[in-house]
Amino acid sequence: MTVKKTWKFGKPFDEVNAISEYENGTLTEDQTVELFQHLVDTGLAWQLQGHYGRMAANLVDRGLVHIHAR
Numbered sequence: 001m002t003v004k005k006t007w008k009f010g011k012p013f014d015e016v017n018a019i020s021e022y023e024n025g026t027l028t029e030d031q032t033v034e035l036f037q038h039l040v041d042t043g044l045a046w047q048l049q050g051h052y053g054r055m056a057a058n059l060v061d062r063g064l065v066h067i068h069a070r
Contacts (some may be wrong), residue, residue, distance in 0.1 A: 015044070034036060037065045 005066035007013050018035045019026050027035065036052075036059050039045035045056035 007031065012039070033059060033064045035043075039064055040067060 022035055036056050040056050045052050
């Protein structure tokens with residue numbers, strides 16, 4: 001059984017829509033942190049265009065996003 005991830009804010013989590021909302025500036029700060037935590041957890045932060053890796057690194061440096069050992 002596959003469990004769909006949901007935002008901690010209730011609605012279903014969809015990477016593409018979340019990234020689109022981020023790029024459109026419609027995410028709250030908490031949603032942005034949640035998105036980037038997901039991108040770091042999945043490794044996508046380091047595979048997408050450079051901005052995402054830099055933003056993820058900035059959030060890690062600020063202690064808002066964490067890199068978990070696998």
